[in-house]
Amino acid sequence: MIAAPRHQMMSLAIQPCVMSRGSAVQAVVSPSQGEMGTAHSSGAGTRVMIIGGDGYCGWATALHLSARGYKVAIVDNLVRRTFDLQLGMDTLTPISSIHDRVKKWAEVSGNHIDLMVGDICDWDFLEQSMESFRPEAVVHFGEQRSAPYSMIDRTRAVYTQHNNVIGTINVLYAIKEICPDCHLVKLGTMGEYGTPNIDIEEGYITIEHNGRTDTLPYPKQGGSFYHLSKVHDSHNIFFASKAWDIACTDLNQGVVYGVRTEETMADPALINRYDYDGIFGTALNRFVVQAAVGHPLTVYGKGGQTRGFLDIRDTVRCVQIAIDNPANKGEMRVFNQFTEQFSVNDLTKIISTEGAKLGLDVNIVSVPNPRVEKEEHYYNAKCTKLRDLGLEPHLLSDGLIDSLLTFALEHKDRVNMDLIKPAVNWKKSGVVDAMTNAAVSK
Numbered sequence: 001m002i003a004a005p006r007h008q009m010m011s012l013a014i015q016p017c018v019m020s021r022g023s024a025v026q027a028v029v030s031p032s033q034g035e036m037g038t039a040h041s042s043g044a045g046t047r048v049m050i051i052g053g054d055g056y057c058g059w060a061t062a063l064h065l066s067a068r069g070y071k072v073a074i075v076d077n078l079v080r081r082t083f084d085l086q087l088g089m090d091t092l093t094p095i096s097s098i099h100d101r102v103k104k105w106a107e108v109s110g111n112h113i114d115l116m117v118g119d120i121c122d123w124d125f126l127e128q129s130m131e132s133f134r135p136e137a138v139v140h141f142g143e144q145r146s147a148p149y150s151m152i153d154r155t156r157a158v159y160t161q162h163n164n165v166i167g168t169i170n171v172l173y174a175i176k177e178i179c180p181d182c183h184l185v186k187l188g189t190m191g192e193y194g195t196p197n198i199d200i201e202e203g204y205i206t207i208e209h210n211g212r213t214d215t216l217p218y219p220k221q222g223g224s225f226y227h228l229s230k231v232h233d234s235h236n237i238f239f240a241s242k243a244w245d246i247a248c249t250d251l252n253q254g255v256v257y258g259v260r261t262e263e264t265m266a267d268p269a270l271i272n273r274y275d276y277d278g279i280f281g282t283a284l285n286r287f288v289v290q291a292a293v294g295h296p297l298t299v300y301g302k303g304g305q306t307r308g309f310l311d312i313r314d315t316v317r318c319v320q321i322a323i324d325n326p327a328n329k330g331e332m333r334v335f336n337q338f339t340e341q342f343s344v345n346d347l348t349k350i351i352s353t354e355g356a357k358l359g360l361d362v363n364i365v366s367v368p369n370p371r372v373e374k375e376e377h378y379y380n381a382k383c384t385k386l387r388d389l390g391l392e393p394h395l396l397s398d399g400l401i402d403s404l405l406t407f408a409l410e411h412k413d414r415v416n417m418d419l420i421k422p423a424v425n426w427k428k429s430g431v432v433d434a435m436t437n438a439a440v441s442k
């Protein structure tokens, strides 16, 4: 195990603030040229700012909404791409620059997406972006979203909490001061709840205590400094929605899997990122790549860890549903955004069965758990509100695993085997050697 050297810590500390400001890309193409921009929705015309729109969920969502007639602006400081450069990692898929992405989207769809490159922790940049675009809804994906990244060392823990908590406070102030009627759709995570030994409700729980009853925010038990940053966000949003009469929806999202959406597959230059490494790769995406390259599926400890999961095609749809059915002003509405629950052992069984059908010899290995978490526990989380509003889930059927495996096989030449092992231990500082030989000296 090694610690990040001082010079890298310094660059991390200043890095989020040095991006260029508000460089709008005007990729103008006649609407009649496009074929992807025709699936109109009742929300068509709504002005939606997507913070973190160059990321995994944000890019797919930006295109999904743009294709349906929403007026979309992407705000992103491209820090996710910088993490890859710093840690010697790369996405499985060869993604284009954000500038090429929006230009290509204009050609393919005929729809223009505004692009503002900058950091939402920089108030002047955010203020200028909000004033120029005047959104009716802000979808906030723009956070450091990896639990392992936040646990690498003190610098990354502090960076994660600063970036996420301050960024969200800035967004709340920007809505209050510039667009008070704007609806905030904020991505939280199911990981905020932890794994309590009772059912997990959607945001709030009614408690009777000493003869009195109240409905209160559901208790939160984040399992990393990343998860705790989301808990702090939720508390700040809860307070600000009431204090300033803002409409907010907190989407407690489960683990997202998959990479294909109709729009991101419309052209190679639109392809989405796919993280499979031990820091940013999420469980199912990671296992699929391990199976494709013949690496044993690395189960952390006993593998009884159970979580909520959803297909990226449902992520984009859930966000659209939240925008089309806004929260009331002064309300922080909470939806649990996942469609199915699986334990890690459930996932490995599904992948080894489906892998065998494709001729893959899938082995499973238990490795010491680098995290501090329960490996066997009760888990029953509610997720009915988005379905009540019209979500029709894509479930993890055999067919889907098949297509995920096939996708990973198509790109397997790009896999760096060093990146697919667990890389960060919750109790130690630093990243394991193999992950970082490109970027972090010993």
Ligand SMILES: NC(=O)c1ccc[n+]([C@@H]2O[C@H](COP(=O)([O-])OP(=O)(O)OC[C@H]3O[C@@H](n4cnc5c(N)ncnc54)[C@H](O)[C@@H]3O)[C@@H](O)[C@H]2O)c1
Pocket (backbone or CB within 6 Å): 016, 051, 052, 053, 054, 055, 056, 057, 058, 075, 076, 077, 078, 079, 080, 081, 118, 119, 120, 121, 140, 141, 142, 143, 144, 145, 163, 167, 187, 188, 189, 190, 253, 254, 255, 256, 257, 282
């Ligand atoms: N991917 C999942 O499985 C998952 C699960 C639950 C919740 N979420 C939440 O969804 C959101 C998006 O996740 P993702 O997987 O797309 O992450 P991602 O890292 O791929 O995308 C996040 C984007 O936000 C940008 N960003 C980060 N900080 C910023 C800042 N200060 N200013 C401007 N842009 C900034 C990054 O450059 C990146 O493009 C996150 O808030 C995450 O916590 C994701």
